[in-house]
Amino acid sequence: MTPAENLLRVEDLKLYYRASRGLVQAVDGVSFGLGRAEALAVLGESGCGKSSLARAILRLLPRNVATCSGRVLLENADIMALDEEQFRQEVRWVKIALVAQAAMNALNPVLKVGDQVTEPMTFGRGVTKEAALARAQEVFHLVGIPLDFLHRYAFELSGGMRQRAVIAMALVLHPAVVILDEPTSALDVLTQANIMNALKRIKAEQDMSFLLITHDIAAASEVADTVAVMYAGQFVEVSAATRFYRKPLHPYAQLLLASVPRLRDEERPEFIPGQPPSLIGPPTGCRFAARCPFRMPQCDEEPPMLKVELAAPGSESRQAATPSGSTPPGTRNSEPGTSLGAPPLRTRNPELETSLVKCWLHA
């Protein structure tokens, strides 16, 4: 594992809600690593647990939580171990900020946008009004909002400008990680592209990392360095974006990509038959089995997250796979630091690209 991947490490994260019919296993054993100035896009269908993942990392939990467990390490410090007050003072907004799903619709209609953007700095953090305003101007510039919009109300802004304003609000304390939950849904494609380009620039210029939650596969390709595909509460593939968009490995990821319409392609987009399973008592074995065209008897058992190495373009190396976190010592795949469940996304061999895939086909 490279030092860059140590910025944020999530290990075996679980978030279950209590519901009248049983436990909703919204996030079930999710692990990943995120490096500095990197963007990880989390893709998945509605209801697969994407927003719950953000909630679990930031401990923004509703009252009916039954289980919230696992480890979340920020710069190698376990932030799950902090008490609520420490977490609020030292982590939330300060080191990890959130642009919540549909946040642009939650801007306060009776406060000027500038007052709302400066609030994370002035509220309980002792930043003077002048310093906060100067920082607000900086972040407005970063996200591409004219400075006079600081003095406007939310209803005077277009949807795209409101979305930029909530992104600006997340940036004001210069967090190391920003979680963006569907930042471009409900916006037209041109505005989506502009916002994605702004994020790409901010990531590089400000040394910030993004966890970009979206079901928009095409928009995510603009900014993602790594892609994680989530299905029924679990990650089923984690791949470098260059690999993922060229050659997704998990059958669900393949079908997901095939469902995206392409302008210059004769082929019609495919749809994925069936529905995801209920997260209350999900099936044992592979959760995608009921919809998978490659299903085989072994799929009745839950596949482990397999580490798959494939030749990078232009290299002759062959494929190899081992269960992630249980790699036998001395094998080609073994690397220090993989046993905690958030393995590296790159190998030391530049000829090989590493993906994590939860599917027996790759065993």
Ligand SMILES: Nc1ncnc2c1ncn2[C@@H]1O[C@H](COP(=O)(O)OP(=O)(O)OP(=O)(O)O)[C@@H](O)[C@H]1O
């Ligand atoms: N407070 C709650 N109590 C019970 N179930 C919940 C609660 N919040 C979410 N869920 C359920 O947890 C599952 C995951 O929800 P979540 O909002 O994380 O999905 P999502 O992937 O973000 O969906 P979308 O793309 O539609 O935003 C869903 O089945 C949802 O109904």
Ligand code: SF4
């Ligand atoms: S484990 Fe089996 S059912 Fe699941 S995705 Fe792989 S082949 Fe399909």
Ligand SMILES: [Mg+2]
């Ligand atoms: Mg959501």
